[in-house]
Each structure stands twice: as C-alpha cells, then as structure tokens.
Amino acid sequence: MRIRGREHAAGVTHAASWPPAAALLALAVALLAPLAGAWARGDTQPVPFRVVDDGIPEPLTSQPGDVERGRAVALDRSLGNCITCHEMPVRADFQGNLGPPLEGLASRYTLPELRLRVVDSKRINPESNMPSFYRIEGLYNVRRDWAGRTMLTAQQVEDLLAYLMTLR
C-alpha cells in the first residue's frame, strides 16, 4: 500500500498527459492486474530520445525535474532503488556496493551523460550490470507485471536527474 501511494503520486502529472488510447489500455491493465495502480509504473510508450556522443542532450519531458521527488525516486525500492547497488550520501543503513558510490556524480558527468547512464547504460557498455531504467526493447523473460513498461516514467527519470545533479 505504501509503495502504491508513492507510485501514484509520482505518476500523476505524467498520466494526465497520456493519450486517451494509452489511458484506456492502462485502465484495462489496471483492472486485470491484481496490483491496482500498476498503470502508474513506468511508461508503456517511451518517449523518443536522441543520443549524441556520450549523452542524451534533451530532457525527456517538458516539465523540469524536481530534486525532492528525484531523491524519493532514488531511494524507493520499487522505483530507482539505487541504494541497493550504490552507496549514496544519505543516512541509511545497508547500502549496496555492486556499482561505484554515487557521491560526486555531478562532478564526474554532465547532465546529458548522466541521462544516458540512467536511461540505458548498455548503450555505453553492453556488458554493464547497471539496469536500463528507460528501456523496453531487447529484454527477456520480464515478470508479467513489468513486461512492456519502463522501470521509471520519463518524469521520474528527469526528477531523478535533478537530484543526481546535486551530488557534487
């Protein structure tokens, strides 16, 4: 329940801009899925983006990212869950270390570079173990309740990036 509420809040602005067909489809999915609110998870029709050099220069949404919401996305288990694999400069027991610490990210990378690393790190290194947070294609055996949707919505990605840019 806690998780659902959070997801819903994070997805509201985005859901409002959905085309009616997608909204209907999402509604059908929501009715079928035992997890009501599943429709708020990820995008089923990812917005297109352009990769230039080592980054994605343009934001995925017109609404700028929000630092506070982005921090929540990073920490939420069902959203970014970054802390499971990365140490982060926050007070929390049990931080993972599969990937490097996220502290100082903004000094190492530009915003476009970070955007590509969050969206689809496999484009930089196909053997990367960093999940692709905004990709649907090319995945295998995805759990039914997540199949056909990105891990984060476009707005959640932008919120997250706003937060990551504060990690100097």
Add this chain to the structure above:
Amino acid sequence: MKIGMVLAGLAAASLSAVVAFAEGERPPNRPIPDPQSGRHFATPDTLAIQDDDFLNPAFLWVEEGEQAWNRVEGTAGQSCASCHNDATESMRGVRARMPAYHPRLQRVVTLEQQVNICRTERMGAPALPIDSRPLNAITTYIALQSRGMPVNVDISGPARRFFDEGERFYNTRRGQLDMRCATCHEENYGRYLRADLLSQGMSNGFPTYRLKEQRVISLQFRLMGCVQDVRGQPPAMGSEEFTNLEFYLAWRAQGLPVESPAVRR
C-alpha cells in the same frame, strides 16, 4: 533385495555413462573452480544456529521426515521403509549425487521428484507439492544422511544435455534488470546488495532453514526468489527448466560438503 538390484543397475548405468564420457565429451570448465560454500558469507549468529542441531529449527522437519519415512501411505500399503529399509544406511550419499539422470524416465530428476516418483509409481500415493512442508520434511531427512559428504553429481552421457540446458539458463540475462545468475554470484560475490552479502550461490546447503521465511525452503523456492529479484518471470517449481538449473548448480558446487540443513538469513 529387489531394490538393491535396481540400484545396482542404476550404478551400472552411470558407469557406462562414465565410459561414454571418456570417449569424447570434454568436461566443461567451472567459472569458479574452487567454490566456497554459502557458510563463508553467513554471519556468526546464523552459523551458530546451523552448527547446533538442537538450535537448528530445521530439525523439526527432520523429525517429521523420519516419521513419514516409516508411515504406510497409498493404495499399495507401503512405507518408504518397506523398500528402502533403514534410511541412515540406504539414503547415505543420495543427496550428494542428486539431481541425477533417471534411466527409465530418460531425464534428470531432483530428490523431490524422485520421492514423488516413488510415491505415485510405487506406493499409490499422491505426489506432494514441491516445497510443501511434508515434502521438505522428507527431503531434509534424506539430505541429512549425506551431511559432510562431497557433492558429486554425474553430468556425463545422457545427462549432459540437461546439464547444458541448466548452464544456459544460468548464463542468460533475464528480467527487467537484465541480469544473469553469474552477475550476482560470480562477478559480485563478497559485495553487498543492500543488506545482503552476496555469496557464490552454492546449493550445497539445501533444503535450508530460512530465517526470513521461518521455515525450511527447497532450492527451487530460493531460485524463484532470485529470478523475481531481477524482475524476471520464474518458471514453476518442479519444471524442467528449474530441474536442469538445479542440476547445473549441483555441479557448480561439486566437491563442497553437503551441509543440509543449512541456516540462512
């Protein structure tokens, strides 16, 4: 007597398999040639429970399994003991060499499946659901009879293609997180996934008492959890996919002592 002959036949079958092995198949290389048991990654508190049979809650399952061993069930009026006599003798080493190729069924079977084969085909009793308490009880009791013996599964001859399938499953990236088993258990053991210290994912302690579940779990229940953790859609417990994967896992753990029933967080 009768069963002694069948088992001798089985041994002969695996011997001929060894010959076939010598004739051409190359043994595969293990990515971790010198594996470490999950106990190396467990906390002292957890190990203290595992190492004391009076503290280890899995011994409740052992007791239930021992009772079931002698209980007549099914239309044939038999118990396990009717055919296999004293489990402390007849079942010694069985857990260490399972899963194994079953010549009559021409496929690899897990210990769980073999118990159900005996129940349905020999006793006229219904199969027990995989990972159910009564099945975990009997497999925990059987596994205990191999404690300390090195895992030693036979992947040669006709078993090889089931092994290959299991290996393929292990090394396939899957789920929304797009990870393979090796991502966590070969490339990242010793690192933390939030609060979990990643082990090499060895199977030598199963069935295992899981503190989080407060019960004995079968290996395939754990595997479901690992597939779900990468947001993958796990196959059913008892399915061919998981059976082959379990076979591959046993070979990864080849040489490690059977530690069932282990205790894990």
